[in-house]
Amino acid sequence: MSTSGGHRDSVLQLKHHNDYTVRVDSPHAHAIPIGHTGISVDRAENHAHSISGQTTSVGTGDPISNMPPFQTVHYIIFADNLASPSVIAKQFTYEITTTDLSSPIEEIQDYASLDLEPFEKSPIWSNNYLSQLNIQRRPFAFQIELVQSVINSGNSLVSLQTGAGKTYIAALLIKYYYMKKQKEENKQFLTFFFIPNRSIRDQQVTAIRDVGDLRVMPCDDDSSVHEFVQYSHVIVCTPQKFLNCLIDKTIFFNQVDLLIFDECHHCIGNHPYSKIMEQYLVYHPLEHQPKIIGLTASCGTKLTRSELVLKELLNSQERQRNALNKLYELCATLNCNDVVTIKNTEHIEELSKKIHMPIDDQILDVQSMSFDQHLKKLVAAIESLLKYIGSQCSPTIGALTDEQTLVERKKDAEKQNNFENVILIKYMIMFVKRLDALTNLPMKSIINDIINKIDLFYNKKEMPLTIETKVHDYCIQTMNSIVEQLKESQYYLTNPKLDFLTDLLQRLIKQRDDARGLILVSRTLYAKLLFDYFNERQDSKDIIKPYWLVGQNGVDYQNSLSEQDEALQNFRKGLSNVLIATDIVQEGLDVPECSFIIRYEFVSNEIGTVQSRGRARAEKSSCFLVVDKGSKNHNKEMINRLKEKEMSEALNNWQQISSHDLKLNLQKVQSRIIDQWRAEADWKKIVQSKLQDSEGIDGKVSCRTCDYYLGEISWIRKRNSNYFVRQQQLAEHVEIELYSSAQMYKEIQVNGKVRCGNRKCREDIGGVQQYTDRPDIKEICALACKKLKFTLKDQHGDYQVSTVKKWTEVTFKIPELEPLMSTNAAPDQP
Numbered sequence: 001m002s003t004s005g006g007h008r009d010s011v012l013q014l015k016h017h018n019d020y021t022v023r024v025d026s027p028h029a030h031a032i033p034i035g036h037t038g039i040s041v042d043r044a045e046n047h048a049h050s051i052s053g054q055t056t057s058v059g060t061g062d063p064i065s066n067m068p069p070f071q072t073v074h075y076i077i078f079a080d081n082l083a084s085p086s087v088i089a090k091q092f093t094y095e096i097t098t099t100d101l102s103s104p105i106e107e108i109q110d111y112a113s114l115d116l117e118p119f120e121k122s123p124i125w126s127n128n129y130l131s132q133l134n135i136q137r138r139p140f141a142f143q144i145e146l147v148q149s150v151i152n153s154g155n156s157l158v159s160l161q162t163g164a165g166k167t168y169i170a171a172l173l174i175k176y177y178y179m180k181k182q183k184e185e186n187k188q189f190l191t192f193f194f195i196p197n198r199s200i201r202d203q204q205v206t207a208i209r210d211v212g213d214l215r216v217m218p219c220d221d222d223s224s225v226h227e228f229v230q231y232s233h234v235i236v237c238t239p240q241k242f243l244n245c246l247i248d249k250t251i252f253f254n255q256v257d258l259l260i261f262d263e264c265h266h267c268i269g270n271h272p273y274s275k276i277m278e279q280y281l282v283y284h285p286l287e288h289q290p291k292i293i294g295l296t297a298s299c300g301t302k303l304t305r306s307e308l309v310l311k312e313l314l315n316s317q318e319r320q321r322n323a324l325n326k327l328y329e330l331c332a333t334l335n336c337n338d339v340v341t342i343k344n345t346e347h348i349e350e351l352s353k354k355i356h357m358p359i360d361d362q363i364l365d366v367q368s369m370s371f372d373q374h375l376k377k378l379v380a381a382i383e384s385l386l387k388y389i390g391s392q393c394s395p396t397i398g399a400l401t402d403e404q405t406l407v408e409r410k411k412d413a414e415k416q417n418n419f420e421n422v423i424l425i426k427y428m429i430m431f432v433k434r435l436d437a438l439t440n441l442p443m444k445s446i447i448n449d450i451i452n453k454i455d456l457f458y459n460k461k462e463m464p465l466t467i468e469t470k471v472h473d474y475c476i477q478t479m480n481s482i483v484e485q486l487k488e489s490q491y492y493l494t495n496p497k498l499d500f501l502t503d504l505l506q507r508l509i510k511q512r513d514d515a516r517g518l519i520l521v522s523r524t525l526y527a528k529l530l531f532d533y534f535n536e537r538q539d540s541k542d543i544i545k546p547y548w549l550v551g552q553n554g555v556d557y558q559n560s561l562s563e564q565d566e567a568l569q570n571f572r573k574g575l576s577n578v579l580i581a582t583d584i585v586q587e588g589l590d591v592p593e594c595s596f597i598i599r600y601e602f603v604s605n606e607i608g609t610v611q612s613r614g615r616a617r618a619e620k621s622s623c624f625l626v627v628d629k630g631s632k633n634h635n636k637e638m639i640n641r642l643k644e645k646e647m648s649e650a651l652n653n654w655q656q657i658s659s660h661d662l663k664l665n666l667q668k669v670q671s672r673i674i675d676q677w678r679a680e681a682d683w684k685k686i687v688q689s690k691l692q693d694s695e696g697i698d699g700k701v702s703c704r705t706c707d708y709y710l711g712e713i714s715w716i717r718k719r720n721s722n723y724f725v726r727q728q729q730l731a732e733h734v735e736i737e738l739y740s741s742a743q744m745y746k747e748i749q750v751n752g753k754v755r756c757g758n759r760k761c762r763e764d765i766g767g768v769q770q771y772t773d774r775p776d777i778k779e780i781c782a783l784a785c786k787k788l789k790f791t792l793k794d795q796h797g798d799y800q801v802s803t804v805k806k807w808t809e810v811t812f813k814i815p816e817l818e819p820l821m822s823t824n825a826a827p828d829q830p
Contacts, residue, residue: 107213108134111182119176120151133179134212139172140165140354142347146340147172150293153338157264157294157331159651160342164355166295167207170260173293174234175211177258190229191258194239194273196266199549199564199584204262205236221561222746226250239272246279248720253280254288264294267333277333278677281670294334299327299647323643323650332670338662339654360622363637364504365629366497374491375438378447381482382435389428389471393421403432414789415801417707419761423468427457427475433556437525439628440601444492445529451479462759498533501600501626506543508596508622509577516571517596519580524554526600527580534578547576551584596622603633603640691813699792699812701725701783703765704803708758709733710765713790716783719771719817722748723807724780727768733757734781736768747773754781763787776820785810 108114118129123144130138139147146169150156160166174191181189193208195201198221205218217228219237226245228235239261245251259276267273280289327339342348387399400406406429413421430453434446458464458472486492494502501519509515521527531548534540549567550559559567564584571579574593583604603625627634657665699713710733715725727736738752752768766783790802790810802811 108132108179111179114179114183116176116180119179120148133175135172135175136212137168137210139168140347140350142342142344142351143169143172145342145344145347147176149338149340151176153340155292155334155336156338156340157296157299157334157336158340159296159299161351161355161357162297163357164351166297167204167262168210170262170293170295171208171211171214174208174258174260175214177291178214178233181257189233190256191234191260192225192242192256193234193236193260194242194262194276195236196238196263197584198238198561199568201236201238208234208236222744224250224746229255239276243272243275243279244721246276253284253290256290258291258293261292261294261334263296264334265296265299265330267294267330274333277335281335281674282677282681289335292335294330294336298644299330299339299651320646320649320653323646324653326647327650327654328665328669329673332666332673335670337666338659339651341651341655343655356619356621359620360624362623363625363627363634364500365627365634366500367629374489375443375495377485378438378443378482379435381478382431382438385475385478386428386431386435388474389424389431392467392471393424394418395421397421397425397428400428401432401435403429403436406432411803414704414803417801419706420465420467422705423457423465424471427454427471430454430457433523433525437523437529439495440497441526441529442492442494442498442533443486443489445532447479447483447486449525449529451476454479460762462762465760494533494537497626497628501598502534502537502540502544504598504624504626505578506540509543512595514574514577514593515595516574516577516593517579517598518594519578520597520599520602521580521582522602524550524557524582526602527582528557530580530600534580544578545576546578546580547571549579549581549584551582554582594621597624599625601627601631601633603627603636688813691811693813693815697792697812699790702789702791703756703758703761703763704787704789705763706756706758706761707789708756708761710756710788713792713812716814717817718807718814721807722769722782723785723814724766724769724782726777727779727781730754730781734765735762738768744772747771751779754783774817774820777817 114132118125119133122129123141125133125135125139125144127138130136143165146158146160150158150169150173158166158169160169170193174193177191178189181187193204195204201218205216208214208216214233215231216234216236217232219225219228219235219241224245225235225237225241229251242251246253261267261273264273267277331337331339342351383399383401386401390397390399397406397409400409406425410422410425410429413425431450434450437446454472454475458468461468464472505517508517519530521530527548527550531546534544534546537544547567547570548559549564549571550557552558552560552564567576567579567581570576572593583602625633625637627637654662697713701710701713701716702708703710711725711730715729717724717726734757735755736752737755739750743750749770749772750767751770753764754766754768756763756765764784765787766781769780769782771777771780785807786805788803790812791799792802792812794800804810807814
């Protein structure tokens with residue numbers, strides 16, 4: 001969308017709730033509502049509101065006043081000097097952040113005369129040339145080398161160590177292709193920059209804007225990417241958002257010039273990266289296809305099973321062949337022609353001098369024999385409880401301490417409608433998780449957490465089973481007895497490993513001003529309990545200022561999206577100096593002040609080993625792994641470091657292969673991948689064709705935990721990825737708990753949660769929602785497939801029980817929600 005001379009464009013995002021007013025403190029400004037109900041982007045200028053230097057009502061008497069409550073509205077704001085506006089509604093003021101669509105720096109005026117040959121070929125870009133390109137930050141020579149290698153190679157995978165500026169290299173390439181497009185008759189340009197998780201979205205937006213001239217937009221949690229296409233050069237989003245639009249046909253590959261896959265090593269299996277490339281190579285091969293760039297610090301190796309790892313450890317040739325095959329597979333899947341690395345020896349030296357990497361990279365193993373002896377009391381108590389609970393099951397279960405085996409036993413009990421065993425095995429799984437954490441977390445914290453979980457399980461029910469009451473009371477009595485035995489112990493509040501961690505943290509924080517560091521852990525339980533531990537520890541309270549960060553879907557503890565954002569902001573601002581997090585931050589988090597990384601009993605794969613090291617961005621930073629000596633994690637880390645070395649060797653070997661052989665080998669691998677995708681798609685079609693229509697099925701939906709009847713399979717409908725039953729159909733069989741205030745996600749208003757109506761169970765099974773654009777439906781119950789059980793009659797007349805994790809795996813067809821035929825359609829009757 002064009003603007004009048006001298007004006008800069010910004011996007012204002014706000015939540016609409018009935019009528020509101022907008023104040024923009026600017027001498028020249030007007031607002032154009034974009035893409036909301038009743039107003040298309042093309043017609044938006046006809047509905048512009050003058051908001052020059054005054055408080056102006058927006059919404060009253062205008063088509064946007066017909067919008068559902070809380071709908072997101074996008075505005076293009078044209079202004080010379082746009083101050084921070086706010087939305088004033090009734091007695092509340094909501095701060096609004098405007099997003100500048102163009103660079104604040106003066107734009108390139110004449111693309112036609114701009115010479116791009118130095119960009120493509122010259123190893124040195126002069127200050128004058130950078131000024132012509134409107135690039136304010138001088139790239140390193142090694143970055144220029146990689147940029148030019150990608151331009152020469154076409155679709156490429158850029159392999160560069162963490163912290164060396166992969167995003168900036170990508171931004172320079174985006175700008176190059178943008179400038180090149182401006183020389184053509186069709187100047188419209190669009191890039192999608194995919195991020196593996198939302199936590200780094202704003203960070204990447206800022207990094208790409210750094211090159212100037214590009215309109216870079218983050219696709220927020222409540223929006224769809226197609227809404228940003230009309231007024232963006234670059235859209236930063238998670239791959240699933242783009243994939244959803246591809247499948248819904250609200251966006252097409254021929255609209256896109258460039259796709260960039262950040263952390264592209266994820267492009268395997270069923271990851272959204274792979275699904276995008278399946279669409280690209282299988283379903284849209286004849287369309288104009290955008291260029292592709294992949295970014296990674298480590299391509300990884302293919303092995304995951306321990307027995308195969310051990311086999312390869314004995315065969316160096318097999319290891320090297322496997323690592324090289326991984327490169328072929330990754331490039332073929334991403335349709336890339338080459339893996340681009342730094343080859344110039346002077347540039348390799350420049351990289352080592354200019355880019356800060358940890359000067360310390362150590363495995364710190366801890367031995368604590370005295371504590372191990374002391375811990376035996378608590379271990380014995382938990383094992384005795386596991387044995388007791390297992391003996392109360394029918395049929396009985398041995399005192400298993402393997403979590404996965406217990407999970408399988410629970411699944412069996414669910415299919416067999418053994419409600420008692422499902423409940424009791426849930427207790428056992430909880431105990432086993434805590435058993436594994438005893439040497440790593442404070443005994444007091446674990447015991448309190450166990451007692452809280454036991455009470456949470458039990459108190460959720462209005463009428464608990466007799467056997468659950470018996471088990472609950474016995475467990476509480478046993479744990480309280482243990483507290484009495486251990487509370488005077490020197491190890492009740494801490495342990496040698498935690499003391500070691502605390503001393504390490506204090507030393508690292510005292511070493512430098514404004515020190516900040518990450519503690520990476522494997523589970524949400526660790527993040528929360530370590531956060532509590534450091535908050536309660538008096539001798540380090542003035543030094544260690546912790547915060548914790550986990551995802552929103554954790555089993556034990558969760559952070560909402562707003563809590564995640566707050567944790568990251570506090571860490572970046574220095575309000576906290578230690579961020580305790582799961583691997584939600586292992587990829588891509590860029591905090592230049594981060595001076596140390598500690599992996600606390602957390603070892604993932606070789607990619608995780610490489611990436612965690614790169615999170616320490618400050619000069620003379622440190623990276624540590626704290627583990628028990630000789631433990632599984634210790635051994636796994638040693639294997640990861642071997643795999644890292646193998647991948648480095650594979651990259652060197654890749655450079656020795658001729659371009660002709662690379663092309664042939666990649667074609668063979670890609671043909672195999674495409675054939676596999678097509679075979680899987682054909683199989684899915686066959687399966688789908690044999691599925692019964694749910695409307696004609698004699699079958700029921702029940703709670704997976706207790707088998708309580710919830711409704712008929714024929715009641716289920718879907719809309720996009722949402723599967724639901726209308727609330728009035730389930731009203732007699734569920735319990736509704738409404739939130740104090742509704743939550744809004746695009747067109748879905750979440751009003752509360754849905755629980756199983758069995759008072760002996762009351763398991764959470766979904767959410768109470770409303771479609772704000774479908775007032776005819778009223779409230780719906782969006783159901784979680786993993787909490788449900790389906791019983792339906794097969795072709796022989798026998799009833800079969802089905803339990804699956806995802807709605808896409810059910811053995812029957814679910815019809816789409818019927819379209820709204822008329823705006824005057826009568827709403828559902830209660």
